[in-house]
Amino acid sequence: MKGSLDNDLKTDLKRLIIDACDLDAEASDIDDDGPLFGRGSQLGLDSIDALQISIAVQKYGVKITDSKQMRRVMASINTFADFIRPE
Amino acid sequence: MFIHAVSQFVTPPVEHPRILKEVLKGYTDTPFRRVNTFILLALIGAHRCVQGRTPSGNASVYLTTESGNLGDTNNVLDQLYRQRSLPMPFSFINTMSNTAPFYVAQSLNVLGRNLSISGRGLSFERGLELARLDFDSGSVEEALIGAVDEVPPEGGAAHPAVAGSFWIYVRKARNGALGEVAEVRSFPDREALAAWCADRPVLPPGRGLLACGAAVSDEERTDWQRRTGLSLFDYVDDYGPFDTVTAYGVTKFLETAPPASLLHINRNGQGRHVALILNRY
Amino acid sequence: MRNAAMIRGRAIACALGEDLDAVVRGAREMRPRVAELPLSLAGLEEVRPYYLLSRRGPGSLGAAPETFFYEVLFDTVARALADASLRAADLRDLAIFFGSTAIDIPVYEHAYEQTLRETSRPAAMVSSGYGRIADEVAERFGIRGPAYTFTTACTSSANALLYAAAMIAAGRIPRALVIGYDLFSHLGFYGFESLRLIATDGYRPFDRRRSGIIMGEGCGAVVLEADDGGDAGAVLCGGANRVDAHNVTTHALEGGAIAQVMRDALADAEVDAGAVTAIKAHGTGSENNDRMEGNGMVRVFGDALPPFTVLKPLIGHTVGASGVVELILFTACLQRGFCPPTLGFGEADGALLLHPVTEPRPMSRGVYLLNFFGFGGNCTALVAAVRG
Numbered sequence: 175m176k177g178s179l180d181n182d183l184k185t186d187l188k189r190l191i192i193d194a195c196d197l198d199a200e201a202s203d204i205d206d207d208g209p210l211f212g213r214g215s216q217l218g219l220d221s222i223d224a225l226q227i228s229i230a231v232q233k234y235g236v237k238i239t240d241s242k243q244m245r246r247v248m249a250s251i252n253t254f255a256d257f258i259r260p261e
Numbered sequence: 262m263f264i265h266a267v268s269q270f271v272t273p274p275v276e277h278p279r280i281l282k283e284v285l286k287g288y289t290d291t292p293f294r295r296v297n298t299f300i301l302l303a304l305i306g307a308h309r310c311v312q313g314r315t316p317s318g319n320a321s322v323y324l325t326t327e328s329g330n331l332g333d334t335n336n337v338l339d340q341l342y343r344q345r346s347l348p349m350p351f352s353f354i355n356t357m358s359n360t361a362p363f364y365v366a367q368s369l370n371v372l373g374r375n376l377s378i379s380g381r382g383l384s385f386e387r388g389l390e391l392a393r394l395d396f397d398s399g400s401v402e403e404a405l406i407g408a409v410d411e412v413p414p415e416g417g418a419a420h421p422a423v424a425g426s427f428w429i430y431v432r433k434a435r436n437g438a439l440g441e442v443a444e445v446r447s448f449p450d451r452e453a454l455a456a457w458c459a460d461r462p463v464l465p466p467g468r469g470l471l472a473c474g475a476a477v478s479d480e481e482r483t484d485w486q487r488r489t490g491l492s493l494f495d496y497v498d499d500y501g502p503f504d505t506v507t508a509y510g511v512t513k514f515l516e517t518a519p520p521a522s523l524l525h526i527n528r529n530g531q532g533r534h535v536a537l538i539l540n541r542y
Numbered sequence: 543m544r545n546a547a548m549i550r551g552r553a554i555a556c557a558l559g560e561d562l563d564a565v566v567r568g569a570r571e572m573r574p575r576v577a578e579l580p581l582s583l584a585g586l587e588e589v590r591p592y593y594l595l596s597r598r599g600p601g602s603l604g605a606a607p608e609t610f611f612y613e614v615l616f617d618t619v620a621r622a623l624a625d626a627s628l629r630a631a632d633l634r635d636l637a638i639f640f641g642s643t644a645i646d647i648p649v650y651e652h653a654y655e656q657t658l659r660e661t662s663r664p665a666a667m668v669s670s671g672y673g674r675i676a677d678e679v680a681e682r683f684g685i686r687g688p689a690y691t692f693t694t695a696c697t698s699s700a701n702a703l704l705y706a707a708a709m710i711a712a713g714r715i716p717r718a719l720v721i722g723y724d725l726f727s728h729l730g731f732y733g734f735e736s737l738r739l740i741a742t743d744g745y746r747p748f749d750r751r752r753s754g755i756i757m758g759e760g761c762g763a764v765v766l767e768a769d770d771g772g773d774a775g776a777v778l779c780g781g782a783n784r785v786d787a788h789n790v791t792t793h794a795l796e797g798g799a800i801a802q803v804m805r806d807a808l809a810d811a812e813v814d815a816g817a818v819t820a821i822k823a824h825g826t827g828s829e830n831n832d833r834m835e836g837n838g839m840v841r842v843f844g845d846a847l848p849p850f851t852v853l854k855p856l857i858g859h860t861v862g863a864s865g866v867v868e869l870i871l872f873t874a875c876l877q878r879g880f881c882p883p884t885l886g887f888g889e890a891d892g893a894l895l896l897h898p899v900t901e902p903r904p905m906s907r908g909v910y911l912l913n914f915f916g917f918g919g920n921c922t923a924l925v926a927a928v929r930g
Binding site for chain 3 (some may be wrong): 276297322326327328334335337338341342343345346347348349350353354356357358362363366367368372373374375376377378379380381382383387394395397398400436437442449450496521529530531532533535540
Binding site for chain 2 (some may be wrong): 192194195196197222223225226229230231
């Protein structure tokens with residue numbers, strides 16, 4: 175099933191982000207659709223956080239090769255989940 | 262270099278940095294993330310030191326440390342050699358010990374000089390020496406000088422079991438000071454220091470105390486007592502030796518002693534000596 | 543500070559070589575030597591460039607790191623001391639100022655890996671302390687002056703120079719041995735790669751197409767002495783240090799703190815901006831550094847920006863060693879009549895429109911500004927005069 179439809183995967187991703195970025199938050203605090211980076215994001219993440227996350231998600235067998243791709247796939251939890259599991 | 266505030270923070274090894282984060286919340290609302298034990302120790306000590314004060318935006322930060330960051334260094338090596346992965350970026354960044362004085366500067370908004378200084382067995386003294394240099398030359402008029410070290414990983418009874426973060430807030434102006442760093446002097450060996458002590462009475466008689474650093478042997482300490490005629494201010498036995506014990510002793514004197522002067526003598530394994538004279542008003 | 547401390551002796555070890563004449567020739571002829579190292583430890587197939595020391599042969603990176611570490615260090619210091627021809631008593635009383643980013647990580651990590659391999663358990667490593675290396679130098683050369691170690695990332699040995707010169711200027715010490723040293727370590731190499739800071743397309747500081755840093759190994763040692771007021775040599779005249787509190791890895795783009803530290807350094811040296819002959823920029827080649835440094839320089843100098851150059855494409859970014867190593871290389875080239883060029887630069891960054899020196903340019907006597915910036919927002923600027 176597509177990543178964005180899998181709540182367990184999305185919760186895992188949220189926990190991964192919280193852990194990798196040392197956020198003072200719970201998975202339930204993170205919106206599925208809200209921007210992870212930039213304006214409008216509640217999380218206050220920056221490009222080093224993005225690097226940190228991209229290394230941490232390697233455990234899912236995915237690789238993020240450049241910053242453009244990073245910005246695209248990490249637009250929201252939903253897009254991120256779909257990147258990790260497209261089908 | 263007049264001392265306006267002092268702080269001490271001693272802790273046994275903590276299982277997780279989040280415990281220190283909770284301690285830090287007692288001193289500042291600023292949230293910190295991507296910080297490690299070393300940084301948190303520095304932040305706790307510095308924030309405690311200037312509680313209730315607003316240091317000048319131009320104040321400088323001198324962090325002295327024997328071993329710098331330990332935890333993240335080992336984390337990165339584990340990520341590399343055992344997990345065979347790129348290190349986590351923030352773990353790598355935080356292996357650099359000067360990220361600690363950076364966070365101190367950023368959170369207290371003190372944007373002058375920012376240094377991380379060491380000298381094996383004499384790190385605190387070396388930092389004081391350089392700060393003194395800057396004060397005397399007029400480059401710096403206000404500063405936070407701290408000593409921070411983690412507990413090294415266990416390896417036996419020889420290893421110290423406490424981590425420390427000790428800070429003094431110093432200013433060029435005397436108003437309101439609780440004391441001063443009157444003298445910081447280096448000597449190539451014990452003989453040179455002894456000659457300096459013999460030259461003149463080092464401290465006002467009857468108001469002077471002598472303290473010796475952890476590396477000074479019992480025989481040497483007895484000899485310094487004899488040479489100077491000063492009563493002993495003991496501190497090393499409180500926790501036993503640990504990396505920041507000198508700063509512990511200095512801050513203990515400043516926080517607890519009645520008005521007095523302290524001659525603190527310390528040495529390293531090679532015989533380099535440093536004498537500090539601190540006055541407590 | 544003004545003409546505080548002259549360079550009485552110096553020695554270098556870098557990718558271009560160890561004999562100073564050969565190194566300067568390499569700079570003039572623009573012939574850097576860059577190795578390619580695999581990222582295999584992290585299971586990655588790619589390679590990344592690295593400016594290894596000229597003395598390294600094949601297989602050198604794995605072999606006997608502690609022996610190699612101290613061999614290079616002691617040899618460089620010995621050559622600097624010989625160059626300074628000090629009397630025995632003066633050698634004995636030298637104060638030591640040491641700056642490094644990695645300290646003894648190259649040795650420490652090797653021991654860590656060996657323990658892991660032999661016992662399958664991560665080692666409970668005990669650090670020998672940041673100050674150990676300076677003490678080893680003292681021990682080896684019979685030096686009994688005080689030793690100070692600076693660990694402020696890429697500004698480490700620049701700060702060592704700053705304080706050595708300040709202590710000499712204040713009359714506290716007559717002379718100092720200042721050392722900058724950083725060798726290859728997996729921690730550093732993979733660390734910078736994890737930050738995606740390593741260039742994959744050549745070293746191009748200030749260029750529109752720049753893609754990051756290329757690391758380099760370096761060891762530099764200088765003997766500084768109270769200036770004798772003569773008409774030859776190179777002299778440190780002043781400097782300053784500040785923190786940019788913007789972010790732990792990147793300085794603020796508008797270059798405010800950079801500009802301030804340059805102004806402070808010039809004020810300390812009692813030199814007007816208009817009197818600066820050229821600037822040795824830090825120019826790491828990262829997107830952020832070159833932009834903020836360019837902005838900072840323009841803030842200070844406006845339309846009258848002096849020529850500026852970046853040494854890093856010649857010898858790599860020697861991180862903590864860069865202070866002493868780049869001071870030696872820069873002043874040596876100037877003393878031989880030219881400002882070394884910024885290799886790799888071709889097209890200006892559209893947001894900056896700044897062009898560094900790209901060919902060896904005739905230049906010698908003058909007053910120079912040397913910039914250094916590091917993680918933790920550290921900013922150091924030094925002012926040096928070349929008298930001939």
